[in-house]
Amino acid sequence: MKFNRRQFTLGSASLLLSGMVPFKANSSRLDNKKNLVVIMLRGAMDGLTSVPYIHDNTLEKVRPDIVVKKLLDLNSDFSLHPKLSGFHKLWKINEASIVHATNIPYTGRSHFDGQNLMESGGTIPYKLKTGWLGRGIDVSGLEGLSMSLPMPLLLRGKANQDNFFPSKLNMPTRNLVDILKNHYSDEPLLRSSFDKLISRPISMTKAPNNKNLKTLARIAGSELKKVDGPRVAVFEVFGFDTHAAQGGADGEHGQKLKQVDYTFDVLKKTLGDTFKNTLIITLTEFGRTLVQNNGYGTEHGYGTSILLGGGLVKKSQVYADWPGIKENNLFEGRDLNSTLDARSVYCSAMSVCFNTDFQLLNKEVFPDKKLKNLTDILFKV
Amino acid sequence: MNKSFFRKVGFGLGVDESIPSEPLEWSISQIEKLPKLNWSGPIYSLKEMMEFHGNYNYQDRRVLRKKFKKDRKAYQIEKRFLKYKTGHYYFEPLWLYIRHNEAVNGSSPVFQRFLHFWGNHFAIQKKNAMYSYDVGPYHREVIAPAMLKNIEDLVYEVTISWAMIHNLDNTKSIGPNSPKAFKYAERGKTANLNENHGRELLELHTVSPNAGYSQNDVIDMSKVMSGWMHRIPKMSSRIHKREENVPVHFIEEYHDSGPFNILGKKYVEGFGTKAAREMLRKVIKDLVKKPACIEFISKKLCNHFVTQNPSEEIINPVIKAWKKSNGDLKTIHSEVLKQAYKFSHLRKFQQPETWLLQFVKMSGIEYFPNDMSYDFKTMIPRNKDRVRRVCRNLGQLPFRPLQPNGWSDFEEDWLSPEFLFRRIGILNSLKQKGKLSHLDKNYLDQIIELNFDNDNEVKTFLNKVSNNEKSVAFFSSKWMLKT
Structure with missing residues (x-):
């Protein structure tokens, strides 16, 4: 894969952001380039904090110290966390929607098993060695590049993807590069990583350090905007595991949601017209308990919400088969239930953004289950 | 000769060193005693680090935030000076240099490799400013000495350490069947557990999900752990200014009185504070004997020191040594070294x-x-x-x-x-x-x-x-x- 037409001038040393995955699109696809941005929310994002149910006063009763106030209006049943103000602006113009009471098919409440499954798209932890996005890339005949130091499981497919995270370091001389290339030839993973590395233009190894989240989102946006530029971006936000000090509007969970909001807001501003061909979607391992604990936090739960933004969103809506949050509605008497396999949303999103048949993606990427095709319901097809 | 062994279990040999004639003995001798500190620069005790962090917390929370409530810019300037004063930016590089010095210049690189392994197994995550104060002394004063004891001691001492109790929020937990919960109920409030530490004790530190524990096991483990926290000083107390930066204690008022069912075994607490306090050790003693725990940690050790995804031929001797010695860490470490020596031709990508x-x-x-x-x-x-x-x-x-x-x-x-x-x-x-x-x-x-x-x-x-x-x-x- 060659990147000679693109000049990367961005930089960050922050590990909090995993970055983006630019695809070199096949020429036939250039006219209809659609962007997919996935934001991984590690630590279990609380769907009832980001999108609280307000139809009754249950949340106020069970979360007296952390219930979020000064909410942003959505509809008569749900509101939005005040730190998601950028997302709310999109909602007002039919460019944001929410899927609620959903999760990947995992009820074990372990972060690490859960994160493995949210990235692999499987049902048995650590069984699959590739990620659902990586497999979707393979099926759709694309190639990827992650802008991160590690290669997230989400992006690993059959083909080895490239990754890049700007630094001030330099490659050695061409002579040494050739010697090392030959030297690594009997180590498959080492060799393929090195091959990817040396196919980069020099500009990719020259960048100032920059830890600013907004800057990274802005740069991701400017790359996604290019006709032959990136087609997919992946961000990671850590720190949603708020067993303590989850807080209300200004608590720890709110601060993390603010970071998510930056991504929506900055991408909207940076992408300009291209935003109409873009879909931004969140992904987390599970939700959190309905009832607060004594540390002003919540415990590991099950059902949560997915935030969707971009011009490819069909309309502002909270899509949910709402199970209720009264005691007898809860999963195992404690968690918001999940009434929709979240993989249906992700499979539908890939189908729309990669111009690839839903059934084919379902079969190749999530073969263990016939998923619900939500492309007509959630997206502009 | 298996010279790669010196890098597999240590950091290699420097040009001023000679090749040990008996590599295995060379390595085993290093895990049998606490190495003498080589570092000659500044070093601080856990107690001192608690004071630095306590000062940081108190000044920030109780003084600066109040004083500069209406002037955010002035608050940020003053907070930066507070960070200098309390070593906020200093301690992480200091402790890293100490760690690296002991690895490179110390007398026992093999001991240091095991210390790095256990420090990562019992990881402290960066959640707030505390990591730059607590991780260094936690490795030096909690993990390192316990590496010469039994796995039960290591797990127990880590579990009740200042760093881990705070990192996994156990200090916020109240047993539903505890005196404190009853007081809450009298005021119409609900007291409940924080499951974070109980869950990770099972999942990451001992038996792993392979043990097939349920949510009820996690809840009961968290109940056993309730009460392990810092003392909450009264406002009038002299140590009030140290906030949560005081040693961890068992406070029965917050402890759930059980009974507890964990992985199929019922634990009934005897009468009195001592019985309540000892329940955690009792459960840990059983956990580290579970086959799932022995297999999980033995595999992890072999994966680190021998090769990725080690075969049963490599892991089984470590499991056997664990069982035979009832979890004696010197014996377990020694067997890992034997396997690393025997299989030194197998290669492992280095972190x-x-x-x-x-x-x-x-x-x-x-x-x-x-x-x-x-x-x-x-x-x-x-x-x-x-x-x-x-x-x-x-x-x-x-x-x-x-x-x-x-x-x-x-x-x-x-x-x-x-x-x-x-x-x-x-x-x-x-x-x-x-x-x-x-x-x-x-x-x-x-x-x-x-x-x-x-x-x-x-x-x-x-x-x-x-x-x-x-x-x-x-x-x-x-x-x-x-x-």
Whole structure:
């Protein structure tokens, strides 16, 4: 894969952001380039904090110290966390929607098993060695590049993807590069990583350090905007595991949601017209308990919400088969239930953004289950 | 001779060292006693670090936030000075340099490798400012001494340590069947558990999900753990200003009285504080005897020291040693070393920090600052903070794993194009600055002869490289990346 037409001038040393995955699109696809941005929310994002149910006063009763106030209006049943103000602006113009009471098919409440499954798209932890996005890339005949130091499981497919995270370091001389290339030839993973590395233009190894989240989102946006530029971006936000000090509007969970909001807001501003061909979607391992604990936090739960933004969103809506949050509605008497396999949303999103048949993606990427095709319901097809 | 063994379980041999005639004995002798500290610079006790952090917390929460409630800019300026005063930016590089010095210049590199392993197994995640104060002394004063005891002692001492109790929020937990919960109920409030620590004790620290525990097991484990917290001082108390920065105690008022059902065994608490306090140790004693725990940790040790995804042939002797010795860590570590020696031909991709320390040791490069003292008044000078920049560039800040399961020990998580570039790029940058000029052919030959059985093959490879790039090529070679 060659990147000679693109000049990367961005930089960050922050590990909090995993970055983006630019695809070199096949020429036939250039006219209809659609962007997919996935934001991984590690630590279990609380769907009832980001999108609280307000139809009754249950949340106020069970979360007296952390219930979020000064909410942003959505509809008569749900509101939005005040730190998601950028997302709310999109909602007002039919460019944001929410899927609620959903999760990947995992009820074990372990972060690490859960994160493995949210990235692999499987049902048995650590069984699959590739990620659902990586497999979707393979099926759709694309190639990827992650802008991160590690290669997230989400992006690993059959083909080895490239990754890049700007630094001030330099490659050695061409002579040494050739010697090392030959030297690594009997180590498959080492060799393929090195091959990817040396196919980069020099500009990719020259960048100032920059830890600013907004800057990274802005740069991701400017790359996604290019006709032959990136087609997919992946961000990671850590720190949603708020067993303590989850807080209300200004608590720890709110601060993390603010970071998510930056991504929506900055991408909207940076992408300009291209935003109409873009879909931004969140992904987390599970939700959190309905009832607060004594540390002003919540415990590991099950059902949560997915935030969707971009011009490819069909309309502002909270899509949910709402199970209720009264005691007898809860999963195992404690968690918001999940009434929709979240993989249906992700499979539908890939189908729309990669111009690839839903059934084919379902079969190749999530073969263990016939998923619900939500492309007509959630997206502009 | 199995010279790769010195890198597999240590950090390799430097040019001023000679090859131990009995490598296995050389390694085993190092895990039998607590090594003498080699570091001659400043070092602080856990108690002192609690005071620094306590001062930081108190001044920030109770003084500055109130004083500058309406002036955010002035608050931020004052907070920066508070951070200087309390060593906020200083302690992480200081503790990293101490850790690296003991690895490179200390008498027991093998002990240090095991300390790095356990420090990562019982990882403290960066959640707030506390990690720069607590991780260093937690490794030195809690984990290191316990490595000479039983696995039960290690798990127990880590579990009730100041660092872990706070990192996994146990101090916020109240047993539903505790005196405190009853007081809450009288006021119409509900007291409940914080499951974070109980869950990770099962999942990450002992039996792993392979044990097939249920949510009820997690809840009961959390009940057993309730009451382990810091004392909550009254406002009038003298230690009030230290906030949560006081030693961990068992406070029965917050402890659930059970009974508890954990992994099929029922635990009924006897009468009195002593019985209540001892319940946690009782449960840990059983957990570390579970086959799932023995297999999980034995495999993890072999994966770290021998090879990725080790076979049963490698793991089984460690499991056997564990069972036979009832979890004696010296015996377990010794068996891991025997397997690493026996299977030293199998290679393992080295984590960035291990590779860095092997490079520092074998190259003899100028790495440690001459003076790590600090004035506690200004920003820490760049040369005293270099260690953090190098580790960040390599992608592994040892004291700041992103999640409580620590840093990955699998090749595929580290061998991305960018991670590979960082190692080569750092070497190239050092070469360009003239820092590797002492690594001439003669020097490199010495390192190779000390550390490689395939010395002729390595030398032949380097013969193809121009003189001024030999050092970059050598430390980027597949033999250095995978040991």
